Amino acid sequence: MCQEFPGSPPAIINKDADSTGDLQSISPESSLAYRRRVLLLGGTGSGKTSLAKSLASGSSQTSDGTTESLDVHVWSPFHGTTYENLLENEPTGYERSMVLDVWDLAGRKVWQKFHHLFLTPATLPVIVFNLADQESCEEVAKIVDLIWAKVPSSRIVIIGTHVDKLSQEERNADKCQDVLGILRNRHAHCIQKIQQEVHNLRNLSETARTPKCNQRMRHLEELLQRFPSPPTSIIRCSSKTAKGLDDVRRDILQAVLDTSRQYSVEQSMPIRPVTADVYDDIINLRKESNVVVSARDVHELFAKHEVGLSKEVEADEVAFLETSGVTQCISGLSGIDEDNLVCINPPALAKALCLVHMSDTKKAFRFEAKRFWPKSESGNSKKPNPAVLVQALEEVATEGLVRESMFPLLWQDLNMNEKQTKLVLDLMARLGLLNRAADAHGDAEKKCLELPNYPGLLAKIQHRLPLLGLTPDTGPTLNWTPRPFKGDAQIGWRYTFPLGTPPGLVPRLLVMCRTNTPGAMYRHHWKNGVLLKMGQVSVNIKQPDTGQLERVDLYVRVTVDEEGEKRATEVLWTVLARFLVVAERFLASWPGLYYQVSVLPSSMYYRSESIMEELEIALLDVIRESAARKKTMDVCIKDQKCKVNVDCLLPLPGEADLSITRWLDWLANLDIQLSESTPSIQEPDDQPSSRNSSQSSLQPSGSPPRPSPSPPRGDSPRVLTSPPVKTNKKAEIKWKLDNGWRRVSMEDELKEIKKVAASFVAAILAGAVAQLITEQSRTEDRGRTLMEKEAKHAAALASARAAQAAQSGNAEAAAMAVVAAAQAMDNAMLVRKKGSKGTTMIKSRMCTIM
Numbered sequence: 001m002c003q004e005f006p007g008s009p010p011a012i013i014n015k016d017a018d019s020t021g022d023l024q025s026i027s028p029e030s031s032l033a034y035r036r037r038v039l040l041l042g043g044t045g046s047g048k049t050s051l052a053k054s055l056a057s058g059s060s061q062t063s064d065g066t067t068e069s070l071d072v073h074v075w076s077p078f079h080g081t082t083y084e085n086l087l088e089n090e091p092t093g094y095e096r097s098m099v100l101d102v103w104d105l106a107g108r109k110v111w112q113k114f115h116h117l118f119l120t121p122a123t124l125p126v127i128v129f130n131l132a133d134q135e136s137c138e139e140v141a142k143i144v145d146l147i148w149a150k151v152p153s154s155r156i157v158i159i160g161t162h163v164d165k166l167s168q169e170e171r172n173a174d175k176c177q178d179v180l181g182i183l184r185n186r187h188a189h190c191i192q193k194i195q196q197e198v199h200n201l202r203n204l205s206e207t208a209r210t211p212k213c214n215q216r217m218r219h220l221e222e223l224l225q226r227f228p229s230p231p232t233s234i235i236r237c238s239s240k241t242a243k244g245l246d247d248v249r250r251d252i253l254q255a256v257l258d259t260s261r262q263y264s265v266e267q268s269m270p271i272r273p274v275t276a277d278v279y280d281d282i283i284n285l286r287k288e289s290n291v292v293v294s295a296r297d298v299h300e301l302f303a304k305h306e307v308g309l310s311k312e313v314e315a316d317e318v319a320f321l322e323t324s325g326v327t328q329c330i331s332g333l334s335g336i337d338e339d340n341l342v343c344i345n346p347p348a349l350a351k352a353l354c355l356v357h358m359s360d361t362k363k364a365f366r367f368e369a370k371r372f373w374p375k376s377e378s379g380n381s382k383k384p385n386p387a388v389l390v391q392a393l394e395e396v397a398t399e400g401l402v403r404e405s406m407f408p409l410l411w412q413d414l415n416m417n418e419k420q421t422k423l424v425l426d427l428m429a430r431l432g433l434l435n436r437a438a439d440a441h442g443d444a445e446k447k448c449l450e451l452p453n454y455p456g457l458l459a460k461i462q463h464r465l466p467l468l469g470l471t472p473d474t475g476p477t478l479n480w481t482p483r484p485f486k487g488d489a490q491i492g493w494r495y496t497f498p499l500g501t502p503p504g505l506v507p508r509l510l511v512m513c514r515t516n517t518p519g520a521m522y523r524h525h526w527k528n529g530v531l532l533k534m535g536q537v538s539v540n541i542k543q544p545d546t547g548q549l550e551r552v553d554l555y556v557r558v559t560v561d562e563e564g565e566k567r568a569t570e571v572l573w574t575v576l577a578r579f580l581v582v583a584e585r586f587l588a589s590w591p592g593l594y595y596q597v598s599v600l601p602s603s604m605y606y607r608s609e610s611i612m613e614e615l616e617i618a619l620l621d622v623i624r625e626s627a628a629r630k631k632t633m634d635v636c637i638k639d640q641k642c643k644v645n646v647d648c649l650l651p652l653p654g655e656a657d658l659s660i661t662r663w664l665d666w667l668a669n670l671d672i673q674l675s676e677s678t679p680s681i682q683e684p685d686d687q688p689s690s691r692n693s694s695q696s697s698l699q700p701s702g703s704p705p706r707p708s709p710s711p712p713r714g715d716s717p718r719v720l721t722s723p724p725v726k727t728n729k730k731a732e733i734k735w736k737l738d739n740g741w742r743r744v745s746m747e748d749e750l751k752e753i754k755k756v757a758a759s760f761v762a763a764i765l766a767g768a769v770a771q772l773i774t775e776q777s778r779t780e781d782r783g784r785t786l787m788e789k790e791a792k793h794a795a796a797l798a799s800a801r802a803a804q805a806a807q808s809g810n811a812e813a814a815a816m817a818v819v820a821a822a823q824a825m826d827n828a829m830l831v832r833k834k835g836s837k838g839t840t841m842i843k844s845r846m847c848t849i850m
């Protein structure tokens with residue numbers, strides 16, 4: 001069976017031969033002795049593959065065709081060569097055994113969003129760009145930014161390829177100097193921004209310099225110290241003519257050796273027998289197609305080979321394996337947690353990430369049907385209809401949605417079993433690379449996508465890949481109004497990134513807060529944000545689309561009840577802290593990232609007749625005033641003064657000398673009971689973390705800070721203690737009008753109510769149409785042609801979109817989707833009436849299947 005595609009998308013071609021995956025070919029192993037990773041970074045066509053081949057083979061080579069995901073080229077630079085002559089100092093005997101894994105990671109934009117996962121302190125980043133292409137030259141600064149944010153201490157090698165293609169005029173113009181100039185300016189800008197804040201902190205009066213201000217100053221000074229100097233040279237080379245290749249070799253070797261000497265790696269020689277044994281075990285595990293294990297498993301491997309190995313020695317040996325690139329502990333949320341996941345085959349993981357972030361330009365998708373749908377004892381094979389399969393693949397490329405049962409197909413080269421597949425999915429979720437979407441309903445036909453050897457991976461469970469950027473951008477209005485209503489308390493925590501954020505950071509941050517916070521109940525996820533609930537508290541985490549600076553806002557909102565505003569605020573801070581603990585840990589994995597924090601109090605906390613804009617106060621200022629036990633503080637916004645009730649805004653300032661991180665840990669660990677949340681219109685999914693909701697109360701017990709919880713995966717609600725702050729009135733209507741003094745104008749409030757009401761109507765309509773279509777599809781499924789089923793699916797899809805739009809509160813989109821659903825249903829009926837039997841060609845939106 002072969003399909004042709006007029007446009008872009010994946011076709012399906014069954015491979016004839018039986019073959020198993022090819023995991024070994026992407027993770028070539030040889031000696032453990034002195035192994036380092038060299039990571040080539042650069043856009044598509046910049047010349048990475050050609051360079052990697054030239055380095056590994058020792059002669060100039062160019063490549064044709066784009067890299068599909070990852071190729072690792074093994075380069076033994078001192079084996080049978082004279083490259084030591086290129087270096088300033090002769091390498092030692094140990095250094096001569098060096099083996100470099102040159103990672104050629106394909107440069108598609110979306111894949112660049114997770115390249116940083118494989119940037120470790122022991123990895124040498126090498127930026128490759130095409131001197132003959134202006135766009136490629138402009139990419140260099142962005143890649144340097146990424147490296148500075150992730151591994152600021154890293155040496156960087158920059159290589160301009162295609163030098164043979166430059167005209168004499170272009171050579172004279174020397175683009176390398178332009179690129180270096182941009183990097184110098186960027187560097188100066190970064191330093192200046194950080195220094196500005198240090199300067200402001202230094203200028204504070206002695207009394208205003210709280211311990212937290214001093215901590216912040218120390219942090220910034222460290223950041224400045226860590227900040228590397230801007231690169232001063234770029235090597236120009238040609239993989240076609242070999243010009244400059246020796247310079248490339250010299251710079252890469254020198255940089256790897258210098259970095260290793262800095263870490264005194266030679267001291268860890270000779271390798272302990274236990275580590276060599278564990279390495280052998282890891283190689284065997286890789287051969288059995290294992291990619292991820294738990295930290296406990298790694299510990300047990302060590303314990304198996306050496307009884308009584310001390311914790312410190314084991315930690316050193318684990319670090320040695322990481323430095324060599326054998327393993328990678330990349331969940332990074334709780335370093336010592338035994339439940340942490342460890343990747344024992346980083347190249348396979350990189351490949352898995354590339355494969356699942358599928359491109360809609362992929363022309364053909366090949367799989368081997370017999371492997372995934374073996375014949376049963378009766379000789380039957382339940383192979384799915386190719387149209388159904390194509391549709392499921394299209395969902396990945398065009399909507400960023402993957403049905404769980406499709407992962408083994410997408411990862412067929414890795415040949416992982418069900419347990420491994422689930423572990424990799426778990427790791428991706430913890431890393432914020434995957435979040436569960438609404439289950440697919442009403443398409444029993446998709447059951448055939450379930451693979452007999454992977455019974456635990458269901459077709460109806462859908463995961464979204466946030467980095468693909470295909471999450472619908474309809475934000476919530478039904479469950480979240482732009483402004484809080486009278487009687488609601490709301491606090492915002494704003495991260496501002498004056499130097500910008502690396503690609504992929506914000507979508508990952510959103511998913512991590514959603515997935516890794518215990519007790520978070522999912523409500524709605526859109527392109528720029530996620531709406532959650534914890535008990536009665538609504539949590540809205542979003543990237544505002546206005547303003548020049550990049551920001552992420554975390555808002556918490558709750559209705560104030562008879563316990564009063566202060567009590568409600570305590571609950572807000574405790575809930576906020578739980579999300580911030582996750583956010584802070586994630587941001588800490590970017591040691592070079594510069595960001596500022598401010599607080600956004602709702603108008604409940606300040607008095608001003610004239611301020612219309614959102615009030616924003618630097619976090620350190622709020623904490624300082626609160627620590628000084630001030631009742632109010634004056635804040636200026638556009639020459640307008642207002643008095644903020646700081647006593648109420650920050651009722652739990654904690655011990656003065658706690659760092660912000662420890663303070664948040666303390667807040668997050670306060671024993672509170674959260675009341676059950678008011679049910680929303682629809683509960684689109686059941687994330688594991690969303691099952692932890694409980695009843696509301698807070699015990700600001702002043703108990704000593706406890707270690708923060710490990711990344712939540714199971715049900716781990718806080719201890720339920722003191723009587724609830726809020727005796728929840730479950731049926732309360734939050735948007736109830738109040739004739740008293742109002743902060744939201746009457747007009748705005750009416751608009752809001754209209755919107756909410758319209759959304760309700762749309763939701764009910766959407767639900768009704770969805771139900772009708774589902775029932776129709778159940779009763780009339782038999783004897784349908786593929787064409788009819790396609791039409792029915794279009795109807796079901798449209799109705800699902802209607803329901804989704806209604807859920808997000810976008811009444812207009814919901815209404816339009818309802819109409820589209822009805823039309824699609826009409827078409828389905830029409831097709832049925834025509835009874836077009838014997839149709840041989842099926843056209844989907846993206847492809848044609850014969």
Ligand SMILES: Nc1nc2c(ncn2[C@@H]2O[C@H](COP(=O)(O)OP(=O)(O)OP(=O)(O)O)[C@@H](O)[C@H]2O)c(=O)[nH]1
Pocket residue numbers: 042043044045046047048049050051062063064065066067068105106107108161162163164165237238239240241
């Ligand atoms: N003339 C010339 N051509 C080069 C040079 N380096 C690479 N090429 C050609 O440029 C094209 C792209 O090179 P690749 O090495 O595949 O680029 P890449 O960065 O690996 O691209 P992706 O795999 O898509 O990420 C190929 O046609 C190469 O033959 C060079 O130095 N000079």
